Amino acid sequence: MSLKLDRRKKYTRNVLKESFMKRMKEKPLSTITITEVCEAADINRSTFYSHYKDLYDLLYQIEDGIIEDMNQTLSAYNYTKDDEAIQMTEKLLQYLAENRESCQILFSEHGDPNFQKKVMVLAHTHLLNSLMADSNNIPFYSEYVSLYIANGSIHIVQHWLKNGVKESPKEMAELITKLANKGLSAFQ
Template sequence: MGLKMDRRKKYTRYVLKESFIKKMHEKPLSSITIKEVCEMADINRSTFYSNYKDLYDLLSQIEDEIIADLNNTLSSYNYNKDDEAIQMTEKLLEYIAENQESCQVLFSEHGDPAFQKKVIMLAHNHLLKSWFPGSSMPDENKQYLTLFIANGSIHILQTWLKNGLKESPKEMAELITKLATKGVSAFQ
């Protein structure tokens, strides 16, 4: 009986998340009601409240899952090697492509700017830890460089999502890695 309830609860959360993301494609969070999400998910309001406090709690849980997944991917690679940097970036972009609908919303103007900042800081911290072991570059410059790369990469990602993922994750990974490691000189 417990297994059946677990599956039912997972399904309920899944349909609520999917319905919520669809609504966020249509309008900003501040204009979405729990009633609309429940109607779209074909779930009653009491079921919603047994899973989430409010829409912000639902959004927070969606964001936290994505942050955890991104962190796990970033933690499993060594960025010092160009091949691994491309593979890691490609894995991240594959994850984003697989979760395109959620990511399009979360990285769009309807998304939470705090979430986007968390993703930037996650990338920044991973780059800072792994790109500069033994480097004589001043710490302040390391900070600026990794923030520049993380912010630029997020904006490339947003444009890629907005354009409907026309390029493959591998093509985008190569582009981002080239820009991060060689800058404009990679294209001259």
């Protein structure tokens, strides 16, 4: 019996998430109503409230799931080795490509700016930890470098998602890693 309930719960959350993301693709979060999400999902409002407090709760759960997946991927690699840095970046980009529609919406103008900040903080923290592990870097210098790399990389990924993921995750991982390691001099 509990397996049946778990499936129903999972199904309900998935259709609510899909309905909500479709709305976010069309218009800003502030103009979306629970009623329209429920109608599109063919779920009543009381069922919505049995799963989420409000639309922001639904949004934060979607965002937190993505952040958690990204954090697990980032934590599994050693950044000081170029090969692993490329593999880690490629793995992240594969995840983003597989979840392209959701990620594209969350990174768009209709998305929550706080999500973009969370992704930035996550990337910055992992980059800073890897730079600090390299004893040749001065701490304040490492912080600025990690901010620069994280911001640039996120904007590259946003552009890549927005333009239809034309390049492979591997090609993008190599580009991002090359820019992070050598900057523009890598292309001269």
